[in-house]
Amino acid sequence: MSDSPRERRSTRAATAAYIAAVAALAVALGIWSGLRYGLPDPAALLVFLLFAVLQVLLPDAVVEGRVRASLSGVILVASQAIVGPAGVAVVGAVLGGIQYKKAPLRNRVFNTAQFSLHGAAGGIVFLLAGGTTDPGSLRGVGAIVVGLAVPLLFADLAQAVTNLLAVVGVMRVAEGVPMRPQALAVARGTGLAHIGYTAIALIMVVLWKPADLGPAAAVIALAPLVVAQWAYRQHAEELTGQQRALEVLVAALEAKAPRLAGHSARVAELSAHMAEHLGLGPQQVAETRVAGMLHDLGQTSLPTRTARSIDLTDEAAVLDYPARGAEILHDLSFLDGALDPIRRHREALGTDRQLSLPARIVGVADSFDLLTSVGPPDGHLLAPTQARELLARRTADGEILRALDHALMRSGQSVRR
Structure with missing residues (x-):
């Protein structure tokens, strides 16, 4: 709110x-x-x-x-x-x-x-x-x-x-x-x-x-x-060129799945704010931001009908596009640090406590934005407060949830609980 x-x-x-x-x-x-x-x-x-x-x-x-x-x-x-x-x-x-x-x-x-x-x-x-x-x-x-x-x-x-x-x-x-x-x-x-x-x-x-x-x-x-x-x-200047290349990749994703327009940018911003709040270094913050931007890139390898119809808010759904995205980017050495959170962000709300901190950050940021701004194929959205409560039930990772609260406040979306 x-x-x-x-x-x-x-x-x-x-x-x-x-x-x-x-x-x-x-x-x-x-x-x-x-x-x-x-x-x-x-x-x-x-x-x-x-x-x-x-x-x-x-x-x-x-x-x-x-x-x-x-x-x-x-x-x-x-x-x-x-x-x-x-x-x-x-x-x-x-x-x-x-x-x-x-x-x-x-x-x-x-x-x-x-x-x-x-x-x-x-x-x-x-x-x-x-x-x-x-x-x-x-x-x-x-x-x-x-x-x-x-x-x-x-x-x-x-x-x-x-x-x-x-x-x-x-x-x-x-x-x-x-x-x-x-x-x-x-x-x-x-x-x-x-x-x-x-x-x-x-x-x-x-x-x-x-x-x-x-x-x-x-x-x-x-x-x-x-x-x-x-x-x-x-x-x-080299980093600026890399950023433009990433924006082209995101544009390709949003052309295939129009309902994801703006989703990658929002997840990237939330992920970076969360990473800063949790004390990650500048390099890790930058890598976490990039992972948030490209976490859905694997959907470009899916048939268009599939990419537009899958329910990304369903945590139980078994989806292989994260691994596909990491594979697409595998040969770009400047993205090495972002590959793990791209590949494993869908696991962030599970019980695996061995996930890297960037993967957990991107996963929670992605889930929150999907629930509040993207929604399932039927378009049903949750209020920020409802989404925050749902995430709290799905994960016991209080540190990550507090970082999410901080990131939302910095983005002008402070959540009342």
Whole structure:
């Protein structure tokens, strides 16, 4: 059952209030940083602002919805040792505003504020950890480690935590997403990347000040990251081509069985949300989404009359199309991780507890959508609440059912029980 208009208005109001609070905190922390630690050197600040503007030409490389190579991450860390907390707050605000310039106004305000907020937080922690905004005065490896490397690492950790809390907080308020699973998923996806940002930032700062190369240090330090971005973008384009191929397969299925129109997309979305809620890694989430999209592909090998007349809601029916679908896709190596849930999703409501988690996820998501949106050949549909109760009787897998509830809430179909 969908949220009422009143609930949606309440959610929008709460989200706006949360964003306003983050923005106010960012402004307050930026001003306080300037008063407490002093204003940045204008020339150095201008250089970092120019780097921030370069994000228009060299945006962060994003693959499968996640940032894989980020110039902005390095810029924010390096600027802590050059322009101080107040300067980082300004650089962060520009980075956030530029990177999301095409987003809706509410999103732009939030991202501008949270970039500024976690930048300033990192700058403050850098100084509290013994860092110096005059790294040119450091002499010797030991001094650089104590006065620069270690503080930068602590600062980057502070930035990551502040950013994480702000992002999962807005997702909790706006979409009802539980904070702990989402925080763990984000941390797993970005934790190692932040260590890399710190290493590159350290090289940039050492070349900038102790080695006295000035802004040219940024070119030397960031060049490998730009190359990495190019490689990730090539990978992203490859994934886009694969996605289009999958969409063609789904279109062939829906042409043979028109009553399944939209079913594959809905199951894919529910499956991905469930996988994220259950703590699967990014790769497994992507594979589970693909399995949800292609779980019915085997029906394309059935006679058209059979494909249009079988009762997919009958859990007792012995159907061989899942195995046929896995066989059709067997030679596509990039789908290897999706084959098991495609082959075994019909078994998810049985008693076999040895099924893989992705297979159980896709099976329950498929069953729910069949009951509520597709129905048997006679077209009889169940209300979401009825379907949820029926699934609860068919399986004792409470963990999967709770994940389904979460996925439905994220999809705007919260079920009242």
